[in-house]
Amino acid sequence: MSARTAEVVICGAGIAGIAAAYHLAVRRGVSGVVLVDERPPLSLTSDKSTECYRNWWPGPGDDMVALMNRSIDLLEELARESGNVFRLNRRGYLFATADPAQVPLFVERAREAAVRGVGPARVHTRESSDYRPAPADGFEDRPTGVDVITDPALVRRQFPHLADDTLAVLHARRCGWFSGQQLGMYLLERAREKGARLIEGRVERIDTGGGRVRAVRVSARGEDVTLATGRFVNAAGPFFGKVGRLLGLDLPVFCERHAKVAFNDVLGAMPRSAPMTIWTDPIRLPWADDEREALAASPDHRRLVEEFPGGVHGRPEGGGDSPVVLLIWTYDIEPVEPTFPLEFDAAYGEICLRGMSRMIPKLGAYLPRLPRVVVDGGYYTKTRENRLLAGPLPIEGAYVLGALSGYGLMSSNGAADLLADHVTGRALPAYAPAFQLARYNDPAYRALLEQWGDSGQL
Numbered sequence: 001m002s003a004r005t006a007e008v009v010i011c012g013a014g015i016a017g018i019a020a021a022y023h024l025a026v027r028r029g030v031s032g033v034v035l036v037d038e039r040p041p042l043s044l045t046s047d048k049s050t051e052c053y054r055n056w057w058p059g060p061g062d063d064m065v066a067l068m069n070r071s072i073d074l075l076e077e078l079a080r081e082s083g084n085v086f087r088l089n090r091r092g093y094l095f096a097t098a099d100p101a102q103v104p105l106f107v108e109r110a111r112e113a114a115v116r117g118v119g120p121a122r123v124h125t126r127e128s129s130d131y132r133p134a135p136a137d138g139f140e141d142r143p144t145g146v147d148v149i150t151d152p153a154l155v156r157r158q159f160p161h162l163a164d165d166t167l168a169v170l171h172a173r174r175c176g177w178f179s180g181q182q183l184g185m186y187l188l189e190r191a192r193e194k195g196a197r198l199i200e201g202r203v204e205r206i207d208t209g210g211g212r213v214r215a216v217r218v219s220a221r222g223e224d225v226t227l228a229t230g231r232f233v234n235a236a237g238p239f240f241g242k243v244g245r246l247l248g249l250d251l252p253v254f255c256e257r258h259a260k261v262a263f264n265d266v267l268g269a270m271p272r273s274a275p276m277t278i279w280t281d282p283i284r285l286p287w288a289d290d291e292r293e294a295l296a297a298s299p300d301h302r303r304l305v306e307e308f309p310g311g312v313h314g315r316p317e318g319g320g321d322s323p324v325v326l327l328i329w330t331y332d333i334e335p336v337e338p339t340f341p342l343e344f345d346a347a348y349g350e351i352c353l354r355g356m357s358r359m360i361p362k363l364g365a366y367l368p369r370l371p372r373v374v375v376d377g378g379y380y381t382k383t384r385e386n387r388l389l390a391g392p393l394p395i396e397g398a399y400v401l402g403a404l405s406g407y408g409l410m411s412s413n414g415a416a417d418l419l420a421d422h423v424t425g426r427a428l429p430a431y432a433p434a435f436q437l438a439r440y441n442d443p444a445y446r447a448l449l450e451q452w453g454d455s456g457q458l
């Protein structure tokens, strides 16, 4: 393979492109894999993530859970072989509610999830029940499935930091977090050892002829380079749609802005060993009476005294003495054109902290004098039903690996493994059709889209 030819050219060295390079070069033995990115690897969206993973996904069907279970199997394999350089844990996702109507729904959702392959549902109705909390570190020999605790006394004993009126929790177990940067660098190094190359430059054009990919033109340091290749993978993250247009295709994706907040929890309001913790109920932000009155009287700020949707969530970040807590709340999402640098609502940090104090009252101690918060984020690139795209395009030799939304770190290995099966012509897993672009050609699928329920976005 010469410097100007490639077996496969991958546009984008975010977690998607890097995982694709790894699965092609290392696990499928494809030589001549070239990654092209105009930015440093993992620097656009893949370093903005909360870095969590879960096999807790809604239907319809069990495809999403199957893909995610495969992805987590691969993460665990990689953690084992690397001495867990990316610090994979399995603390779980803990959903909490103070709404009596939610309690039976927690039980119902856990039972439905078991049918989709999430793992067994265990319901704990008494304080003496044998619920096993998750250790802070490691991932081996831990339960899968879901524990639902419906006894408030057991909830208080296990999670004393939650609001006193918490009635039930749902603890999804094959979930946790890891360092996305460490994972990405590990995959990139392994791929490079097997001959994958990284070129710094922008993919400007894709030459096709006779209905198939012929070459990729890259502008690199002012010089135009043409890479002769028969295969091209679009893994361009928020520019997935734009790169699709280089092939004359209008890919069905859009972008939403999402941000996370980091602050130093010097008071230790959130235990350092806590799982990812999510409040499922709608919230009215806590304000002093005079603040509430002033906000309600201001058309620009009235929103802050109205009800916010459920879903505020957060987790402790970092080992050792780290006091950092991450918060995230998806309450305001509009499709937008991706532009950089991103700007976020100046009040986002305060809104998250106030919202989170409903679930973890000790956080309320920060409200009179807000701590310094760092807000950063990026775009979720999504399909309308929030299912990623991994597979071939209608032009021979062209593939997609994108629309990884808010779950790209956790799904990247499963999705790249699937893509690599497509590229190398291997037998495909049963869930493959659910992630192909061609699914939109199926009238039954289009009908399903019209009544699609929960998209699984937190």
Ligand SMILES: Cc1cc2nc3c(=O)[nH]c(=O)nc-3n(C[C@H](O)[C@H](O)[C@H](O)COP(=O)(O)OP(=O)(O)OC[C@H]3O[C@@H](n4cnc5c(N)ncnc54)[C@H](O)[C@@H]3O)c2cc1C
Pocket (backbone or CB within 6 Å): 011, 012, 013, 014, 015, 016, 017, 036, 037, 038, 039, 040, 041, 042, 043, 044, 045, 046, 047, 048, 049, 050, 051, 052, 053, 201, 202, 203, 204, 235, 236, 237, 238, 239, 240, 243, 258, 259, 260, 376, 377, 378, 379, 380, 401, 402, 403, 404, 405, 406, 407, 408, 409, 410, 411
């Ligand atoms: C606030 C936030 C929280 C999140 N939390 C989680 C989480 O907890 N768990 C999880 O799994 N996921 C999470 N995500 C989602 C995850 O970060 C993304 O799904 C993932 O990073 C997307 O990876 P990507 O490789 O598709 O895109 P990117 O990382 O954006 O990479 C795309 C790359 O393509 C390059 N590129 C684009 N066009 C061109 C071109 N023409 N030529 C050359 N290069 C090009 C770009 O420079 C970029 O480097 C979160 C995201 C955000 C914003």
